[in-house]
Amino acid sequence: MAYRRLLLPLTGTAAGEAALATALMVARIWNAHVHCLHVRVDARDVAPLAGEGLSGAMIEEMMAATERESGDRASRVRALFERFAAGSGDVTIANSAETALKSGGPTLSFESIAGREEDVVAQQSRLYDMAVVPHPEAGEDVSSSDALHAVLFDSGRPVLIAPRVAPASIGTRVCCAWNGTGESAAAIDAALPWLHRAQARRILYADEYQRRGPPVEGILAYLHWHEITAEAQQFKPVTKDVGAGLLGAARDFNADLLCMGAYSHSRLRQLILGGVTxxxxxxxxxxxxxCR
Structure with missing residues (x-):
């Protein structure tokens, strides 16, 4: 079992560059293919937002300006992709499965299409083993990010959130958060390839994090059936913040990968993410x- 096909929604930001570097690191580990997808704003989506009181000429000008800006951004993203591809000598550009499989190593491809980013990315992610997404930008409200919610909750696939700065390593020391829920079980299932490969593994649990479901001993037994040995470590919230305690426990283990379930207080994207998530x-x- 391995990750063979990764989707990277590529942006032209610094976080997008770190995500690309992270995705390439993953591709090198698994000899995987990374498909970089840039979703341009469709100028036709601007017209319904223009509202009343605007003339046809004004709406056309807004659409033209949107098209220019979207095209400029797409060009910058394409340049970013080409620069990374040129600087990663062991990675082959492959636009078909046949070419990728024949290469015997990590491969890349790029596509730019117009549409609504949250819809396109969530739907396309369903055809990949995993999506790699950029870290939320500084100051961005992650609870109101339609694109982030879509890929987490609508893709049906595991999502790897890249850090702001590309890591030195990934998957050698792995922490998994366990609280007995179906989401945490799905995350550990998706992480099995990493857990098999890791040099050290730790399951993190806490009374304040536990929900209705099997205790940590149950997931340790499950992993044993997969010939994976992991240690369990109870963590404590930091100033009553379970998320801070979880990240602190991962740091104490010198983890270079954290696996966990993603939670929301509502199925509606407009409502906030769970506090730990x-x-x-x-x-x-x-x-x-x-995983969701």
């Missing part, structure tokens, strides 16, 4: 593998 998304300095 939100804290980890905003503050993690290592890659985080999340």
């Amino acid at each position: 939100r804290h980890v998304l905003e503050n993690a300095e290592i890659p985080v593998l999340m």
Whole structure:
């Protein structure tokens, strides 16, 4: 079992560059293919937002300006991709499965399409083993990010949130958060390839984090059936913040990958993420593998 096909929604930000570097690191580990997808704003989506009181000429000008700005951004993102591809000598550009499989190593491809980013990324992610997404930008409200919610809750696939700065390593020391829920079980299932490969593994649990479901001993027994040995470590919230305690426990273990379930207080994207999920998304300095 391995990750063979990764989707990277690529942006032109510094966080997007770190995500690309992280995705390439993962691709090198698994000899995987990374498909970089840039979603341009569709100028036709601007017209319904223009509102009443604007003339047809004004709306056309808004659409033209949106098209220019979107095209400029797409060009910058394409340049970023080409620069990374040129600087990573062991990575082959492959636009078909046949080419990728014949290469015998990590491969890359790029695509730019117009549409609504949250819809396109969530739907396309369903055809990949994992999505790699940039870390939320500084100051961004992760609870109101439609694109982030979409890929976490609508893709049906594990999501690797890249750190703000590309890590030196990934998956050698792995922490998994356990609280007995279906989401945490899905995260550990998605992390099995990493857990098999890791040099050290730790399951993190806490009374304040536990929900209705099997205790930590149950997941340790499950992993034993997969010939994976892991130690359990109870952590404590930091100033009553479970998310801070979880990240602190991962730091104490020198983890370079954290796996956990993603939670929301509502199925509606407009409502806030669970507190632990939100804290980890905003503050993690290592890659985080999340599942819903």
